[in-house]
Amino acid sequence: MAKNNASVWTSIRFWRRSAAWVTGVAVVLLIFLTFDTMSQIRMGTDKELEQGIKRRIPAPTVINHHIDYKYDEKRGMEVPVIGKKEPFFGKEWSPKEARALLHLGKLTVQAKNCMDCHTLLGNGAYYAPDLTKAWLDPMWEKTMPAMTGKKTKEEAMAEFLMHPGQYRTHARAMPNLKITPKEAMGVVAFLKHMSSIDTNGFPRGFSKVIKEGKTGGTYAK
Amino acid sequence: MGFHMFEPCTDVACNNIFAWLNQGPLTLTIVLHTILILPMFWIYFSEKKKLGK
Numbered sequence: 001m002a003k004n005n006a007s008v009w010t011s012i013r014f015w016r017r018s019a020a021w022v023t024g025v026a027v028v029l030l031i032f033l034t035f036d037t038m039s040q041i042r043m044g045t046d047k048e049l050e051q052g053i054k055r056r057i058p059a060p061t062v063i064n065h066h067i068d069y070k071y072d073e074k075r076g077m078e079v080p081v082i083g084k085k086e087p088f089f090g091k092e093w094s095p096k097e098a099r100a101l102l103h104l105g106k107l108t109v110q111a112k113n114c115m116d117c118h119t120l121l122g123n124g125a126y127y128a129p130d131l132t133k134a135w136l137d138p139m140w141e142k143t144m145p146a147m148t149g150k151k152t153k154e155e156a157m158a159e160f161l162m163h164p165g166q167y168r169t170h171a172r173a174m175p176n177l178k179i180t181p182k183e184a185m186g187v188v189a190f191l192k193h194m195s196s197i198d199t200n201g202f203p204r205g206f207s208k209v210i211k212e213g214k215t216g217g218t219y220a221k
Numbered sequence: 222m223g224f225h226m227f228e229p230c231t232d233v234a235c236n237n238i239f240a241w242l243n244q245g246p247l248t249l250t251i252v253l254h255t256i257l258i259l260p261m262f263w264i265y266f267s268e269k270k271k272l273g274k
Contacts, residue, residue, distance in 0.1 A: 006272045014268040018261050025257055033239070040234055056233050074231040198233050 046095045049082070056198045060098035063088045063189050067196045069136045069207065077201025088192070089154055089185055098189070105190025108183040117174075121194065122202060128172060133206050135188075135195035139169070157191070158184035 008014050044055030049062060066083035085092065093101065109115075115124030118131045129137075140153045147167050148159040160167050161184040164174035179187065232240045243249045 008265055008269045008272060011268055011272060013271075014264060017264045017268070021260060021264065022257055029253070036237055036239065054233055072231070 054198075058082060058193070058196050059095070060102045060189075060193060061093065061095050062196045063098055063101070063192050064092050065196075067135065067192065069133065069195070071207070075201070078207060079198055079201070080196045082196060088189070101186050101189045102193055103186075104183065105186030105188070108179065108187050109190055112177045112179065121197070121199065128174065130203050131191060131194070132199060132203055133195050135192045136206070154185075154188045154192070157188045161187055
């Protein structure tokens, strides 16, 4: 029998079968990943929050809890830690109230176009500070409540949002967007909830930037 | 720092195989490329056999 020197590499059948295999696997994988992602980015329920079941996006009632941000040695990144209950604007919000407040906050953030200057969960601009973890910025612990004459972090944030021109902290001043007191509460709730979202360490090195970044720049030292 | 081929899952959700495969040096990229490329050897040799006939 004569030796057949025809190469497999020039065989159309080989390439067709390979392409069918790769495409088929990719289709199955992408369908699986779509459903997997959908379940992972679903907002958690109030029951899960009460039972301490970790979700990437906790229920709106997370605004009734203290939120911390700690470096996780194993994951090599900072992760939100949902702590004990604390009053938010002086009260505990029911699941329905919390959801409504968060919704108002989201609508306000969209209507006032915060992303024109700020970044939220990776979307937006870097003209003004990244707001993804704004709630955790230590500036709101003492400096801003003292500056605005308010007792709590949330009240100081709401006051700043309503009258940003009066409390200038950066050369780039925030314009007055005519935010109403109720809308300001919503925005603060929205920001508090956002800080509790597990963003896989985004923005990278947040605590380090806050500690070392005296000028507020993303990579300032 | 010890070297482990399989690390315990430290992700938020560990209840799916891709979270586990994504830990340590045995990354998802390597796993996916392996499962894609290995059957292509079989396709190659089966085509070679057919061409030889």
